[in-house]
Amino acid sequence: MAHNDHAHTHSARPYILTFMWLCFCTVLTYTLAHKDLGAWSFAIAMAIAAAKGLSVILFFMHLYDQPGPSRLTLAIAFFFVLLVITLTLTDVHTRFPLSLPPGSFRSGNVVPPIQ
Amino acid sequence: MSSPSPSPTTTPAVPVEPKNYLNCETGVRSWLLTRDHKRIGLMFLACVTAALFLGGLFAMLIRIELLTPDETIMSAQTYNRMFTLHGVVMIFLFMIPAIPSGFGNFVLPMMIGAEDVAFPRLNLASWYIYLAGAAFALWGMVHGGADTGWTFYTPYSTTTFTKVVPILLGAFIIGFSSIATGINFIVTVHTMRGPGLTWNKLPLFVWSIYATSIIQVLATPILGITVLLTAIEHAFGFGIFDPAHGGDPVLFQHMFWFYSHPAVYIMVLPAMAVMSEIVPTFARKNIFGYKAIAYSSVGIALVGFFAWGHHLFTSGQSTFNAGVFGVISMIVGVFTAIKVFNWVGTLYKGRIRFSTPFAYFCGFIYLLVFGGMTGVALATVSLDVHWQDTYFVIAHFHFIMVGATLMAFLAALHYWFPKMFGRTYSEGWGLVAASLIILGFNATFIPQFLLGNAGMPRRYWSYPAEFQALNVASTAGASLLAFGFLTILVYLTIALFYGEKVGRNPWGSRGYEWNSPSPPPKHNFDSPQVFDHPPHDYDSEGHEPEMQTEVHGGTEVHGDDGAKR
Amino acid sequence: MAEHVEAHEHGHEEHHPRLQHHFQDMRTQQHAARLGMWLFLATEILLFGGLFCAYSYYRTLFPEAWKECSKHLNRPFGLLETFDLITSSFTMVLAIHFTRIGNRKLSVLMLLATATMGFGFLGLHGYEYYHEWLEGALPGKYYHFEEVTATGAPMFYAVYFLMTGLHSAHVFIGGVVLLVLTYLTAKGNYDASYDHPLDLGGLYWHLVDLIWIFLFPLLYLV
Incomplete structure (x- = not known):
């Protein structure tokens, strides 16, 4: 029975490693956010978030087994x-550009408030 | 609902009636706290039937109002509320839960040889959530109603003074009921199939309901967040869909139709599910193209998610998107056509028994084909610009979505009625009512196709005098339809208490659910189930059950043609 | 019933007291419960998916507002909240781990720590909301934040408040669930042979963490 095997061989080591990896990624994305990476910054931030999310899903949520x-x-x-x-x-x-919403009148844009 | 007591006239000298799910426990408590999927199915059926009659009442009032070009029985404001309520009640309270939560609950576990669904308590909770959502929505209707149409388009829905918030919250809550049922069915099909029942031996009903459940689970949350945002917008004015604050109403339409277009398949896939059971039973023939029908259900479920933008052709959506969505929408037609061809292929050279459920199948296939073909026409962007928001669209979706669902609902009701209650109804009245319904439906909506093509817009309270003749015709058809429903209500109520008793398998179907007694015992079967034959298998020699006399007008049907085969 | 007979034949296990009558064996029951939970989590992901859609829609329309407003969110606080939730996810898996190796005391401790961090997150976020309230950095018509005048700034705050608000509601629900689970674990309901509710509660909590992992860079680090 897979479930009981689990109990015998259950080790916390993968969890600790995952946790450390998550902390590392968080610091990394925070640091990179303060550097100007131009167009790449969004892609990198999302890639890091995806890596973090994936490790939560696979190891914390046990999707790998x-x-x-x-x-x-x-x-x-x-x-x-x-x-x-x-x-x-x-x-x-x-x-067609004119069918996009023009933005907020509060910020001094041209569109008057609709009554 | 009380259990039908055995009436003295029809009970022969059988000493003790075996306990079934209806009479094993009695009292209101045993129903309200039940975890039996069959009882929950019946409770859903009772509620959706009530919703059907409420929505039908609104529809009749709309049609009466439209008898004359100006005010007939109600003011324009009341009329706006009336068509909104008609849409909300029919879609959220009737069509979405009707077949999956009602009939699906009753027969799906039996079809896979399970004692119950995977999560019986969640199943009961689903019913209560449905009731809670319905209560919210009805409260909103009584206290002012809403006048936005069931689509709740912003910015009107966020600025109207009518009570949209409770109705939106009602839709939000009912969404959870839908999700709960969907999760339950998916898990049930995955984990509770009887021994030997592989995926490719699942009855087609199960396949289609499975596909429906996938849509329910994946699409409903988006509706949830959309109506929640709309309610927040109406109550607090966050501006998320309000152009005055930089919001875009088109985003609302994207998110709304991301759910509501697949929702059409939540309604029509179960209808196809029912028909895939009925066709082989009444053609007395193997289903033609089992795998094609099974996989096309999943195909519809998938492609249905890529088509939502065809509701936005005239809303300011980009022409690029319109083109893409238009083409993808037409692909849905391919999957539907696969099913239609296979059903017709099943009928070919079958020994057709023209009973009431089959009459509804005839109505269904006609409505599906013509509704579907007008749908392909509407998916053509340039044509849609002419038809958008006219009665042509109304008639189209009433044909394909309402018509198909309604026909399947009634077919299922007549087909499984003997299984549910152990009694049968008068076949003659069944056919009369079916003719009334099918005739009435066409008489209601064919004039609306013509009206729409001539340019009459939907949701308008008044119209130019030259449209009156067709509007009167449509109202006359609606009266026929209403009369048909009342007939069904009467003879089925009579059948519930006085109908002739039936055995296990009155239709002589090969469906697994017919292996249990009628009505079934609490845990569905009185003996272990063996799945030794494929579903819808009428070709294997020897042990084919025949249609019984009590459901076929009292005449012998397995006469010469049956012997010759 | 046939299923039960089969279960016995395979000799997997005797009737576990938690086995419901309609399931074949405990393994199937757990598989069903997990699959049901994953489906529920899928609906949660799509619920947030609607908001992510709104986010990308308006970020595309108002990139300037997104840049400027994001700078005015409290980044160190966001970082703190991220660590808070990651750590709580970690203590959650440890709680299940300790239940499975039979250490109930540590398991309860870990669950309490998880719940505390959950409610701590709400406190931190409440503080942020309070500051934004004082500044007038509010959604839609309530917006009167003087420092940012980029087009679409109120829309950023509408999206920000809706996303974090919905997420906080989930944190709150998760926190309550965790407290209930703590109580039940302390009572001794779960052990190595039966921990399904703990398992499912954990999945929900990790999802809450997962959503935040995406919200943090999207809102705070534009």
């Missing part, structure tokens, strides 16, 4: 988040 359906569930969830973001963003990027 879960059966297929659970993995598939999570993969599909992330896929759908990306889907809703991507297809909405292509709309913003390709739209």
